[in-house]
Amino acid sequence: MDWCGDFSFPTRVVFGPGRSRELPALVRDWGTQALVVTDEGLLSSGAAEPVFAALRESQLDYRVFDGVESNPSEENVMEGLRRFQQDCDFLIAIGGGSVLDAAKAIRLLATHEGPLAPYDDLKDGSERIGPDLPPLVAIPTTAGTGSEVGRSTVITVGGRKTVIFSPYLVPTIALCDPELTLGLPGRVTAGTGADALIHNLEAYLARGFHPLCDAIALDGMRRAMRWLAAAVHNGRNLEARTQMMIAAMMGAVAFQKGLGVVHSLAHPLSTIAGMHHGTANAVMLPHALRFNREVIRHRIGAVAHALAVPESHVPDETVERVADALAALFADIGLPKRLREAGVTRALLAPMAGLAIQDGCHLSNPRNVTRQDMLALYEAAL
Secondary structure (H helix, E strand, O other): OOOOEEEEOOOEEEEOOOHHHHHHHHOOOOOOEEEEEOEHHHHHHOOOHHHHHHHHHHOOEEEEEOEOOOOOEHHHHHHHHHHHOOOOOEEEEEEOHHHHHHHHHHHHHHHOOOOOHHHEHHHOHHHHOOOOOOOEEEEEOOOOOOOOOOOEEEEEEOOEEEEEEOHHHOOOEEEEOHHHHOOOOHHHHHHHHHHHHHHHHHHHHOOOOOHHHHHHHHHHHHHHHHHHHHHHHOOOOHHHHHHHHHHHHHHHHHOOOOOOHHHHHHHHHHHOOOOOHHHHHHHHHHHHHHHOHHHOOOOHHHHHHHOOOOOOOOHHHHHHHHHHHHHHHHHHOOOOOOHHHHOOOHHHHHHHHHHHHHOHHHHHOOOOOOHHHHHHHHHHHO
């Protein structure tokens, strides 16, 4: 099958193996100098060399900012902003979700007054964001967050992961080339792929009415369940890489409906315990499914079907089967089963529960959550 195409949903997506070489033509009319946002690891690995080769051949002027951390902070954003203000006209983001999120925040502050705290979605910050933003092309090198098509950016502000949300934050172009993920290490493929799967799953189960997102989420789940292990176990499998990049995009489109308690639990696991975000999601998901059991009975059958899990005539049994199947998948791709396997100690649980209840993702969880619930879920996963 030909996996190349251009479409808009809602941003322009240029998708297909090898298409990152088209970058210069896509940005030709945007200005005379670009800020390329990336991270040191990607730059030193050479994984993005096809993109930089295309830039060099085009003789496009660009500066490079490679100071994005794995959990981007406001300090990262401000440093990138200073680089952008040195006569740059537009941005090119090359990397995983952290890089793409940092580029979105730099783009925001290029035309909006800082700091970032007033733009927090929990403070109705989207009302402060207007359309006057410089162009941005987002080039993902992982299949995880789907930030290349998402309307949000997640930045650590004052020690807390802060979600900034606005339709205006969607990149001008998402340039999605699965070939850029072929060299991704198995561990990173596993963590980012789990994140993509869980975005789709939590979005489908989130409270609220959004049939378009529901349909997208179910297909995103199906693709991720079918292809994630193949992408991890054979990193050169281009079809698996392509399918996972599609699943990641679908997850980011779907979670405009909302996410859930898994993400609220995962965010402090990153900021306090240093866990990879997708890995944290994977450890917490089976426990969250069981916590939500009573309120997802009417939807768990569709989830089981998407994940190719045999459905029971007893909905609670189907929840258990889904949780067990996902735990088995995550174990197969090398992710830890317990938090303690990732170095999390009991002393961290109470502080993390305090941050988790402040996180807005759980507000769309299908079951209401208290701080005590957060603590109990951490303890169950420890």
